[in-house]
Amino acid sequence: MNEIDAPRRRPRPKRWRVAIVEDHLLQRRRTEELLRAQGAFSVVHTTDSLPEFLAWLATKGTAPEDRPHLLLLDLMVDRGPGVDPEAVRTLVRSGMRVLVLSAMASPPLVREMLRSGISGVVGKRDSEADLIAAVWTVLGRQHWMTSELAAVIAGDDRRPSLSDQEERALVLYASGLTLDAVAEALCVKPDTAKTYLRRVKAKYAELGRPVRTKVDLNQVAVLDGFLELHDPEDP
Numbered sequence: 001m002n003e004i005d006a007p008r009r010r011p012r013p014k015r016w017r018v019a020i021v022e023d024h025l026l027q028r029r030r031t032e033e034l035l036r037a038q039g040a041f042s043v044v045h046t047t048d049s050l051p052e053f054l055a056w057l058a059t060k061g062t063a064p065e066d067r068p069h070l071l072l073l074d075l076m077v078d079r080g081p082g083v084d085p086e087a088v089r090t091l092v093r094s095g096m097r098v099l100v101l102s103a104m105a106s107p108p109l110v111r112e113m114l115r116s117g118i119s120g121v122v123g124k125r126d127s128e129a130d131l132i133a134a135v136w137t138v139l140g141r142q143h144w145m146t147s148e149l150a151a152v153i154a155g156d157d158r159r160p161s162l163s164d165q166e167e168r169a170l171v172l173y174a175s176g177l178t179l180d181a182v183a184e185a186l187c188v189k190p191d192t193a194k195t196y197l198r199r200v201k202a203k204y205a206e207l208g209r210p211v212r213t214k215v216d217l218n219q220v221a222v223l224d225g226f227l228e229l230h231d232p233e234d235p
Contacts, residue, residue, distance in 0.1 A: 014040075019072070020035075038132065070135065076109075098119060110149070158207045160207055169197050173214065
């Protein structure tokens with residue numbers, strides 16, 4: 001089996017620990033096979049449901065050398081309970097990266113997962129190379145975005161309607177600029193730029209999506225399609 005090339009700019013060299021939740025045995029085994037072929041991943045646990053993974057994590061996955069850096073999570077299971085967004089949110093808050101595998105059959109559920117803080121979605125029709133690229137992207141602390149996922153996000157009625165200046169302020173600030181640099185780019189005073197960002201936060205709060213920090217703003221800007229991600233191989 002040929003190794004699928006990962007992006008040239010990989011995260012720092014180490015052996016990444018990955019867990020897989022997938023209720024189709026053949027697909028679960030194939031995913032594990034693909035990861036092991038990369039030579040940089042250790043598959044520490046595989047199972048067919050999120051509750052079973054959480055039970056394993058609470059008992060045998062507590063040691064630092066066993067805890068996964070990344071969870072590959074099948075969104076729609078044919079047997080057993082569905083995925084609990086709050087459980088996913090708890091995993092993300094603990095520092096675990098979560099990459100969802102989905103056929104995009106339920107856009108509302110995909111959006112709910114995005115709001116839970118997952119780092120991206122790989123479609124069931126995507127290629128094996130796409131899956132590996134997505135894994136490397138997420139481990140590099142970036143979000144994996146596809147045109148199919150962007151279309152799902154665009155249809156979200158919980159995406160705020162921002163003015164041109166508010167959107168520009170969000171994009172610039174979420175991209176890493178300081179408040180003063182944002183103000184200079186918009187040709188306004190820093191207090192005015194701060195007001196734009198305050199309005200952005202208020203609009204998200206009205207939709208039940210509170211954002212407080214610069215990291216929060218970066219995440220929602222990416223997830224809602226305001227901030228375009230660069231391909232990991234681009235210079």
